[in-house]
Amino acid sequence: MTARERVIKTLEFDSPDRAPRDLWALPGVGMLRSEELEAVNRQYPSDFAGPGGRYGPSSVSRGNPAEVGTYVDDWACEWTVAEVGVVGEVKNPPLADWGRLDGWTPPWELLDNADLSGVNASCAATDKFVKTGTHVRPFERMQFLRGTENLFVDIMCQPEEFKELCRRIHEFNLRDIEMWAQTNVDAIGFMDDWGTQQTLLIDPELWRAIFKPMYKDYCDICKAHGKYVFFHSDGHIMSIYPDLIEIGMDAVNSQLFCMNIEEIGRLFKGKLTFWGEICRQHILPFGAVEDARAAVKRVRSALDDGTGGVIAQCEWGVRDPKENIEAVFEAWLEENEKETT
Amino acid sequence: MEELLEQLAVCVERGKVNAASPYPPDMKGEDGADELTKKALDEGIAPDDVLAKGLVIGMGRVGQKFSENKVFVPDLLMAAKAMSAGMAYLKPFFEAGEAHHKGxxxxxxxxxxxxxxxxxxxxxxxxxxxxxxxxxxxxxxxxxxxxxxxxxxxxxxxxxxxxxxxxxxxxxxxxxxxxxxxxxxxxxxxxxxxxxxxxxxxxxxxxxxxxxxxxxxxx
The missing domain is CATH 3.40.50.280 (Cobalamin-binding domain)
Structure with missing residues (x-):
């Protein structure tokens, strides 16, 4: 079974030979612990690959997002980074003042000058499952552009400027998704962090009114082109799982350990593939190897009965012990071996 | 007095900042925490009472609902904005020692x-x-x-x-x-x-x- 077949069987609940592997590493791991990262990737090769294309060069970005200090991203948002290799925070949102919206446009040059000419060849050259990321993160994009507190007020008051900003970002996102949908990638991914530790950041009804229709449009494009849809959100998002399933998402990465994993299994197993994860707030950074192994068993027991629906994913934080990451993948192999014996 | 302070508490709880604020839609055009705090002080209600029996009550209610996951972050922010609108009128009283913080x-x-x-x-x-x-x-x-x-x-x-x-x-x-x-x-x-x-x-x-x-x- 090739890696691509394995992932597809997982997504289709068609009894893969084992849970496919997908290790995420924060930038700092690659920068500061590259040998360890390479060793783990050698021992536990990923079943996923990237597509090899690139977006067009930005006309505004400058600086290095992985270094301490400030940098400006492709959307002209100024970030401050406090620790090497750890994602920073936007401290100078360019549209904090609605007066700047009139002349503002999304960075179309990223799409207009994108070079995807090698994507189909790279898809053909690998037997791994090719998933692309995108710029699509409408909620977070508006946070970065407006500032978080401003955006929350916008969501409640819904001024015309907010609606216009939504429209422009959505237009960009539709073209972004459309662009990738016309390639031979297997899946398209997008994201937004929606949860606190306990619940959704905003009222689920507001989420359904404002953001769900956007996500549905993205899913529709993907489905029309035969692509799988992958989505990531931090936090407790149990209240919108049914919506994510309804609009056609195939795989969702969320902080399972913020939520009731067993309840998630009871409600959603077989309807959605769980794209990881293992608790990155407590177990991976501070737990013992035994804790990491037990966490895998818990996920396996709750969400995976051997027919698929779970991807063996975890995120390697910059100070997480390598042994805990290795333990996750060891435990997944053992769990899958139990299934086959 | 109690009725006015209860109105003020409701404005904070619901995030009604002032009369011009479009939020919440069902209170459109009504006075908000801004106008009601000023009114309370103009009517001679003690600043400590405006704080403790109006603003603090409203914020406490929304904070409790937030901790019970009944309202969400934007609700809390709107309530805080309403609270701030009222607190602006109390600032001189704090500075003059006529209103008091808990600590x-x-x-x-x-x-x-x-x-x-x-x-x-x-x-x-x-x-x-x-x-x-x-x-x-x-x-x-x-x-x-x-x-x-x-x-x-x-x-x-x-x-x-x-x-x-x-x-x-x-x-x-x-x-x-x-x-x-x-x-x-x-x-x-x-x-x-x-x-x-x-x-x-x-x-x-x-x-x-x-x-x-x-x-x-x-x-």
Whole structure:
């Protein structure tokens, strides 16, 4: 079974030979612990690959997002980074003042000058499952552009400027998704962090009114082109799982350990593939190897009965012990071996 | 008097800032916390009563609902905006000693961490609970916390962190505060934190949400 077949069987609940592997590493791991990262990737090769294309060069970005200090991203948002290799925070949102919206446009040059000419060849050259990321993160994009507190007020008051900003970002996102949908990638991914530790950041009804229709449009494009849809959100998002399933998402990465994993299994197993994860707030950074192994068993027991629906994913934080990451993948192999014996 | 203060509490609870505010839609055109606070003071209601029986009541209600996951972050922010509109009228009374805070709460996000939304929410709820809040901002060094403590006798300190890499910096901050100003209470919070971690680093309290922090202070 090739890696691509394995992932597809997982997504289709068609009894893969084992849970496919997908290790995420924060930038700092690659920068500061590259040998360890390479060793783990050698021992536990990923079943996923990237597509090899690139977006067009930005006309505004400058600086290095992985270094301490400030940098400006492709959307002209100024970030401050406090620790090497750890994602920073936007401290100078360019549209904090609605007066700047009139002349503002999304960075179309990223799409207009994108070079995807090698994507189909790279898809053909690998037997791994090719998933692309995108710029699509409408909620977070508006946070970065407006500032978080401003955006929350916008969501409640819904001024015309907010609606216009939504429209422009959505237009960009539709073209972004459309662009990738016309390639031979297997899946398209997008994201937004929606949860606190306990619940959704905003009222689920507001989420359904404002953001769900956007996500549905993205899913529709993907489905029309035969692509799988992958989505990531931090936090407790149990209240919108049914919506994510309804609009056609195939795989969702969320902080399972913020939520009731067993309840998630009871409600959603077989309807959605769980794209990881293992608790990155407590177990991976501070737990013992035994804790990491037990966490895998818990996920396996709750969400995976051997027919698929779970991807063996975890995120390697910059100070997480390598042994805990290795333990996750060891435990997944053992769990899958139990299934086959 | 009671009716006016109850109206004021409702405005804070619902996030009705002023008459011009379009939010919440079902209160469009009605007076908000801005107008009602001014009216209460003009009618001669004591500033301490406006605070304790109006603004604080409203903020307490929304904070409680937030801790029960019945309202969400934007609701809390709108309530805080309404609260601030009312507090602006009380400021001169605080300065003149005619209105009184329950105490001083010093808050900041610990060194190395730039996240502020959680810290800001706690600050809003605590201020809405009648405390004077000294917000030191983000990426605050242990020394800066200690300096602020030395300038505010009897204060309580709140430490925030969002990242697993920065929550460990709390321990050093707690230790330095306890060393320089023994008896100073410290409460900690943030997404990856637990009560066990708080105890381990020597903090006096942990809260998973803003209302919990206020409850810790009010005890």
């Amino acid at each position: 001083v709460f010093i808050i900041g996000t610990v060194q190395g961490d730039l996240h502020d939304i959680g810290k800001n929410l706690v600050a809003m709820v605590v201020e809405g609970g009648g405390w004077k809040v000294v917000d030191l901002g983000v990426d605050v060094s242990p020394e800066k916390f200690v300096e602020a403590v030395s300038e505010n006798d009897g204060c309580v300190v709140g430490l925030s962190a969002l990242l697993t890499t920065t929550m460990v910096n709390m321990e050093k901050t707690v230790a330095l505060i306890k060393k320089s100003a023994p008896g100073t209470k410290v409460v900690v919070g943030g997404a990856p934190l637990t009560a066990e971690f708080a105890e381990k680093i020597g903090a006096d309290g942990y809260s998973a949400d803003p209302q919990g922090a206020l409850s810790f202070l009010d005890v």
